Amino acid sequence: MKRSWYPAIILSVVIGLLTLFLGLQYRWLSEVGEAERERMHKRAEGDATRLADDFNREMRAAYFNFQTAAETWKKSDWSEFNERYDFWKEHTSHPDLIRDIYFFSKQPDSKPLKYDAARHVFAPTDSNEALDSLRAKFTDESQFRPVYADSLAMVLPIFDDERHQEEIIIRRSSGDGPPAVKLPERVGWVVVFLDDAVIKGGILPELSAKYFPEGDYKVAVVDAAGQSVLATAGLSTPDATVPLFNMSPDNLMYFAGHPAMRKRSGNREDVVINQRVESHTFSRTETKTGELKTDDGGTFTFQLKEPGPKGIARVSTMTASTAGGSPEPWTLQVQHTAGSIDAFVDREENKSFMIGLGIYLLLVGSITAVVSSAMKSRWFAQRQIDFVSSVSHEFRTPLAVIYSAGENLADGVAKEDRQVARYGELIKGEGKKLSAMVEQILEFAGANSGAPSTNSMTIQGVAKSSLSTK
Numbered sequence: 001m002k003r004s005w006y007p008a009i010i011l012s013v014v015i016g017l018l019t020l021f022l023g024l025q026y027r028w029l030s031e032v033g034e035a036e037r038e039r040m041h042k043r044a045e046g047d048a049t050r051l052a053d054d055f056n057r058e059m060r061a062a063y064f065n066f067q068t069a070a071e072t073w074k075k076s077d078w079s080e081f082n083e084r085y086d087f088w089k090e091h092t093s094h095p096d097l098i099r100d101i102y103f104f105s106k107q108p109d110s111k112p113l114k115y116d117a118a119r120h121v122f123a124p125t126d127s128n129e130a131l132d133s134l135r136a137k138f139t140d141e142s143q144f145r146p147v148y149a150d151s152l153a154m155v156l157p158i159f160d161d162e163r164h165q166e167e168i169i170i171r172r173s174s175g176d177g178p179p180a181v182k183l184p185e186r187v188g189w190v191v192v193f194l195d196d197a198v199i200k201g202g203i204l205p206e207l208s209a210k211y212f213p214e215g216d217y218k219v220a221v222v223d224a225a226g227q228s229v230l231a232t233a234g235l236s237t238p239d240a241t242v243p244l245f246n247m248s249p250d251n252l253m254y255f256a257g258h259p260a261m262r263k264r265s266g267n268r269e270d271v272v273i274n275q276r277v278e279s280h281t282f283s284r285t286e287t288k289t290g291e292l293k294t295d296d297g298g299t300f301t302f303q304l305k306e307p308g309p310k311g312i313a314r315v316s317t318m319t320a321s322t323a324g325g326s327p328e329p330w331t332l333q334v335q336h337t338a339g340s341i342d343a344f345v346d347r348e349e350n351k352s353f354m355i356g357l358g359i360y361l362l363l364v365g366s367i368t369a370v371v372s373s374a375m376k377s378r379w380f381a382q383r384q385i386d387f388v389s390s391v392s393h394e395f396r397t398p399l400a401v402i403y404s405a406g407e408n409l410a411d412g413v414a415k416e417d418r419q420v421a422r423y424g425e426l427i428k429g430e431g432k433k434l435s436a437m438v439e440q441i442l443e444f445a446g447a448n449s450g451a452p453s454t455n456s457m458t459i460q461g462v463a464k465s466s467l468s469t470k
Contacts, residue, residue, distance in 0.1 A: 011367065011368065011371050022357065029353055030349070032349075036345055040239075040345065044240045044334050045239075047334070051208070051212075051219075052243065054207055055203060055204070055332075058092070059147075062088060062092070065085075065087070065088045066081065066156060067156055067158070067190075068190075070160045073158060073187055076122070078120060094203060096198050098192055098195070099195045102131070102190070102191040103189070103190055103191070104189045106139075112125055112131060112135075134153060134191070147247060149224065149245065149330055152195075152199070153192065153193050156190040158186065159184040159187065160184045160187050212334070216336060217335065218334070220235050220238075220333045222333060223329060223331075236335075239334055239336055239340055240332075243330070243332070244328060245330050246328055391441065398431070401427075401430045405423045408423060
């Protein structure tokens, strides 16, 4: 049998194409996984940043809202502070956030003043060990922080606003160094104590549910030492980290309708007042006695108030927060429940690839089985044809002898008894040969099909029955 190579070639081509598609699928899955990884990282960082912004905005509202003028504390006139407190209480979504408010004078031996919210007054109160320890920290310039997380206290310095700043001139010179800004004298410090239960049991869980509602991420808050604040433990490999209690003000606001700006510019058409919201960050300032030191960068907020005696806008308050001088009190950590975003994407990518690999193996196996079955069927068909051809050839000789002997008997060629008997024996012998071959065929067919074969006696019986009938 001449074997054809076309099925093998076709099978090789099909398997090659399927393998190529599998390789392309792996490449596409890698590209899609990388894009999904980047998207999930950006989303986690964005949601974490928005959560931190909302939290910091709530804290800043309670911080900068009480940045009152020095006259409030010098004259013990609490009207402005009461207005600010009532305004904050009315507009905040967590009015129980502030637990206590104290004012500490710059005089070291003075008693702290505690705010009585019911009476709307500050009254002297006895200090204690916790207050003395906190006071020692924020009065020391090297230890001053806007927020002390161990006490959950926000400290706001109050500056004397009697000094007027008529002009600020910035000269750029290679030898003079960057410009420096001097702070006014301090009058004291306002200390706002926050309620631990409101923050940990209210604000943080609410914001976590708002920005991570599907439960795909675990949210934790740790302090500067790495100790857990919100969850039972810090996250091992967080996908996003954002500082909390970042008290750096976001922007400086200038209003065109402010009296100070109207006084300065008048109605001149060539003066353009900037109404944009901007933030100004200084990378470094000179370090001298009485000057603000921010070696690692800082953001400064200026508040324009009513013009002074000369009609010039003055700097009434100024706060500064170093950008890199000290770590933030708390840090928000976000981690995917799968261990990390990378682990989740890798797992999904491997899962998709294994599904594709399973389909590939199934297709290759099916195609191989079909081709193999077709080739086997073709081989069996050829064997059957060869068998029939061989059997036909074997049948021709006895049939030809029987046909010739019968023809001679029928034509009367053999008339003598001896000739007739010899022809009869010849026909009988060839018939036995045919019967034996038929028996072998029937046994072979029965062996393959499982059916019982027909024996020779049955065949001979059928022959005798046919002769006797005739």
